[in-house]
Structures are given as structure tokens and as C-alpha cells.
Amino acid sequence: MDSVPDYLQTGDPAPDALKGSSSIEPELEPGDLEPQQDTGRNQATSLLMQAPAAIAVLRGPNHVFELVNPLYERMVGRKAGDLMGRPGRDVLPRVTDGRMWEILDRMYVTGEPYDAGEVELPRSQYDDHPGELSWYNIVSQPTFDHVGAVDGILLHAVDVTEQVRSRQRVEELVAELETERARLSLGQRVGKIGTFDRDVVHDRVIWAADLEALYGYEPGELQGSGRDWMSMVYPDDRLRVRDSIARSMSERQPIHVEFRIIRKDGSSAWMRADGMVQYGEDGSAQRVIGVNVDITERKLAEDNLRFLSNASTLLSTSLDYDSTLNTVATLAVPNVGDWCSIEMLDPEGELQSVAVVHKDPERVEWARELRAQSPIDMSSPQGLPQVLRSGNSELYPHITDEMLVASARDERELSLARSLGMTSAMIVPIWSGGMPIGGITLVTTESRRRYTETDLAMAEELASRASLAIDNARLYRQAQTALALRDEFISIASHELKTPVTSLKLYAQMVGRQALRKGDDATVLQLSKMESQVDKLTKLIANLLDVSKIEAGKLEHQVEEFDLVELVREVAESPKAVDESHAVWVEACDPIVLTGDRDRIGQVILNLLANAIKYSPNSEKVEMRVLRDGMTATVDVHDFGIGIDPRFHNHVFDRFFQVADPEERTFPGLGLGLYISREIARRHGGDITVDSTKGNGSTFSLVLPLPGGAPQAS
């Protein structure tokens, strides 16, 4: 619009054509030219001069200034003296492109008025605030001579700066609001927030369009009652939501509740509702204003994480993978899917169903029948067979009817597939030894959840953890089988070894008897040595058998009542324990009746006594003491032998442990006695401890709990 000032500065020597022919005022005649000619004209001129608009009259095709009023002077910044009688192009030459002059020129042809609209121009030096921008609404009007030909132009400009400014402010405000609104709307879309206003008294809910959008509806579609809203809440969640809101209201607390909704298109979403309740004077709830926030992603992520974590724990704690996979499938429903099935390839390469879980047990049976009627076609180019061939997961975010039609082999299969009502599905492979050996299939139906890449990643993570657990389970099973075979072997071997040992011992003893009768002392001595070796052999066999039983958790355990003191005396006096070299001192209290396996406890005491004698070759006695202390009974076996370096104290109970000290190599044995003894003690709820220093003898203490864990009455 920079051409406008030029247009305004238009001027032409007036060819008197304005007289009596102006379209605005036919009698109007600029008084500056002929002020005294006519009173009416003078009056008109006077009016023009005082008019609250900038006015100029241009005469003839050269646009010669014939009249300018003070406001016009002020507008263009030129005095009337500079303008009057001169062509506009000369005095106000800054015509941009000559366009405005052309417009005025053309007016002589068309005779049509021209409205330039709001024209922006800086205030002139005659104005109050020179340089400031101002706006004029400028209209150009042709004047006509007596034959109707254009003979002049009346310029009329009204200062509309104030109006423009006001309008601009409004526009700015509106724009600002628009921006704000757009930002808010964007925020609501991104943050997935929608607002509501519920009139409790009249049971009306006013839904903001953004909330309707969250529920999948068009603006204005969802204006209804609270019940209408509740009908969109997932049926399983309704009672909880109702209770939660009622509780919040009765406690005068803000409402916070999380629930699932079913959108218009049938898909589901998780919402969190936060509401403030307004109460009337009578204390009743009047109005609830609040927001719904779509927390679906967060909820699903939480579900995924929780599920993954639970499944991992299960997978790592159990080595029985059939039942573990079943539990994993059970956990998956309904947290991450409505269906979960796990299929594994058996050694023959056939798919075996390991787990099928659905929220509804009846549907599980139905699914099994379905699978029986319609077994998986291993040549299928998609689904589990393809996953097993390629090792790549498959994700079907949205299962359409067309997909069912495309994949069904016949009508029956199609109707079965349709009856499943699948929304979304994913299949991930389970691996072992670098080969896909099975798959986890997760399907959503009623929940309408649609799986995303994030869900697929979760499922793949689950499958990889399951794979790891399966590998572990397989190794464990192999190890268990090997251990069971070993235990069975030891059990059979020890029995078979005992048979010849039994007859060997019998013959040795019988021969010994005869030699004794004959007075053949040399043979008696030799045979007794032979017998003692047979006894050692017997003990080694017994220990091996015991260890294998302990490992297999099959150590027999008879339960009977017996007197510990009597047992200790019996062992101390038994020919197996006592040799000529050591005297065994027993210091005992009154009878201590325990419940347990008398023979096994006797075996432990005998073992401790035998060790005490064995490791004190240079001493002559072993002291045994039986005492009762609070809740326990203790048998101390104290020798005055070689002792044990404290650094070995924790190891003397280890299987096959022998103190690796060159000077102690003279003590033979498998290193099983203390291990077995401690195991027996622990199976009775007790323990064996050692107190010893090298060179100062040892005290081994068998500690056993008293019956009922309470001290016995003495």
C-alpha cells in the first residue's frame, strides 16, 4: 500500500468541472476557487473544510488540486498552498508503479467510485505523532459535468487508526488464543487428556470434545448420563470404579480411579479419572469436574514388565519346564493376552501343545478340541510353522476378516477362526541350542488390545528367558538322570559288595574259631587282622552308600525314643570303638530322652569316637561328656591328639576332605565320616561343631534338639 500516499498526493489543475456535477453533492463547489460565487457553494466548501475526514477535490484528467481541507493537509503533510492548482503527479510524485494514478485515470473512463480500503501510512509532520503509523479508509468518487462526463475526483479519507488498532489487538488476542488452544489441544492429544463436567443432581455429563475423542467419539456425540458413561467402562471394572467414586465422595476426597473403557470402535483403553467434587449446602455432591487421562501405554508397559518379571522368577526358580511353561502361560492371561498357548517340537519333530490358557476354562477345552480337529499344518507359509522354520517372530497388530479368509483351508476352519474373535496376535519362537524348538502364541480377543512392536519385544524377551530356562532344565534333567544312575549304581554295587564280604567274614570267623580250639594262636591273630580289614571294607561300603543316599535325599530315618546317655555309654563300650591303646571316659548326666534314629545317632557318636582315637595316636584317653543345656543335648568328644589348624575347621565336614599336611598323610580314609555325621545330625535338627588348635587336641560336639524344643524336666 505504499502507493497510496502517492495516490493521495494526487493533484491536477482544476478544470472547473466539479461545479454542479458532483455525484456526492451536485451543488457542491469548492469554495477555495470561487468562495464568493455562491452562498450554497460557500457553505458546502465550509462543510468540506470542517469535515472530520480528509478531503481533496482533483479537477480534470491531470488531477489538479482544486480543494484540500486541513485534515487532508495533515494526512499528506503538504500545505494547501503547495498543492492547489497543481497536477497531483507533480506535487505528490511518489506514485508506486503509477498504479494509483492509473486507477484515478481509469476512473475517467469507468465513472466508477473506488474504495481503496484501509491504507497504512506514516503520520506527517503536521500530525500529533509524526512518523507513527496511521490508517485511513480512503474512497475516491468521480464528479460529473452536465453531460455526465467525469470531470473531477473527490478523495475522502477517514482516519481509522483507532479502529484498526483495536481490531488488531483483538486479532492478536484471537491469534494468541488460537495458539493457546492449539497448544492445549496438542497437549491433550499427546498427553491424552480429556475433560468432563458432571451435574450430579440432574445426572448429566458434559463431555469436552477432547474427552469424546479419547473415547473414540465425534464431538457432541456423547452427551448423556453417568450411567451412559458407566456402560462404556469395562464390565469387570465397573464395580470397583463405582465403589472407588462412592468412597471418595463419602470421604470428601478427590476422585482418583483407574479403569478400562471400551471405545466406540470396540478397542479398549486404560483411563485414569481425576475429579474434584463440589458439594451443596446440604452436603450432597452437586458437581464433579475432572479429567480422564489415557494411561493405556503406561498400563500395558507396567503389565508387560510385571509379567516379564514374574515369568522370569518362575523360569529361574523351577527346573521342571513343562509345568513352568504352563505357569508362564497362566501368568500371561489376562495380563498380556486373552489367550496364550505354548507349543514345543517333540524329538520326532511333531508339535506338542505344552500349555493352553484362556481366561475362561471352558474356552481352554474348546481350544484343545479345536486344535485336535484342526491340527497345525506344518507346511503353512505363516503362523507357528513359519516362525519355527525361520526363527522370526510374527506380529499381527490387527486381525481382519480378510486375513482369516485368506488363511483358512476350508469353510469349517474359517468359521472356527471367526468364532475365536481374534483382535491381535503375536508368535515368538523358543530356542534351544540355536534352533527354534517351540513357540509362544499370544492372542487378544475380548480385551481388544492391539499388540505393538513394544509388545512383540516383550514377548521375544519372554521367549528368550524361557529358552534359557529350558536349556537349564534340560541340562539339569540330564544331570539328575546321571546322578540317579550313579546313586542306583552305588546302591546296587554296595549291596553286591556286601554279599562276598558277608561270607568272607563268616569264613574268617569260623576258621578263627577252629584255630582257637586247636590252640593255633598265630592263625587266630592273622585271621583277626583279616577280619578287621573286612570290617574296614564294610565301613567304606556303608559310607559310600550313605553318601549316595544323602545326595539323593533318601537317607532312611527311623523315628523312635531313646536315651542319649545310654547310647553314648553303649558306643563307648562297644568293641568296635575301643582298642587297647585308649581309655574312654564318659561323664554323663541323668537320662536324656530324644526322638530320632538311634542307630544313625549311634553311628555319628561312634564316628566321632573313632576319629578321636585315630587322630590321637600318642595319647591314651578320650573324654566324652553328655550334657543338657536349655533346648539342646550335647555330646562332646574330646581327644588329646594332633588337633586341627583353625583354617581347616570349616572344611573338615566337606565330602572327601582330608587335611593336606605332609605329616598327617599317615591317616587313611575317604574323608566321608564327618560329612555323613554332620548330615545325620542336621537331619535331626542338630549339628556338629569343632573346637581345636593344632597340637592341642580337638573337641567335636554333637548338638541335638530336645523333643518339642523345650527343656525336659529333670
Added chain:
Amino acid sequence: MTKHILVVDDDPDILDAIEWLLVDAGYEVRTSDKGDSAENLRDTNGGLPDLIILDVLLSGKDGRTICRHLKSRPDTRGIPIVMISAHPGAAGSVRAVGADDFVAKPFDVDVLLAAVERHLR
């Protein structure tokens, strides 16, 4: 009056050694290496033994089954039965079938003799 003892064990050397032991101790002994013949307890003259030494694990038959059977028959119920086994854990199960005593293999001759004498007194 000489006591008659029937010894049942599937190992011939053990049978032989026990027979030697018992004959040496003054008993009259019959031996059997099979569980099935143990039910034909009577000797050629139709006499019943005064005591039976019975192995737990016999080839073909479980000694405990024989024991339970004998203890259920009126004519044999009174015959003491001493069971022997290389499985020390068998002690509990033989008592459950009515055996009068249990001696774990391998054993001292004195231990077995003591058990026999205890029940023939």
C-alpha cells in the same frame, strides 16, 4: 533235643558259611537258596523247623512276603524268623511284616548266634 533251623538265602557261600556256623554250634540245619521252596517248610518227615533265618532279597521272591505269609498261618505263626539283609535300612520293613529279629549283613558270627539263641531259649 536238637533244634532244627531252616536257612534261606540265595547266595550259596553265605548259606554254606551259616550252615557251618550253626552245625558247629550244635543245631540241625536245612538250607534253601530259593524263596519258593521256603513255603514247603516241612522236612521229609513232615517236621517244621524251630527257627527260620530268612534273607530279605531273594532272587525271585521277597523274603518279607514269605515272612508275612508264615506269620499269617496258624501252623507256622509260632516259628521265630530272623531276617538278614545287606540293606541296613530293611530293619524297619522286616519288623512290619512280623519278623522276630533282624541282623544286618555282614555280621559277626556271635551276633547271629546270639539272635538265634535268644529266640530258641
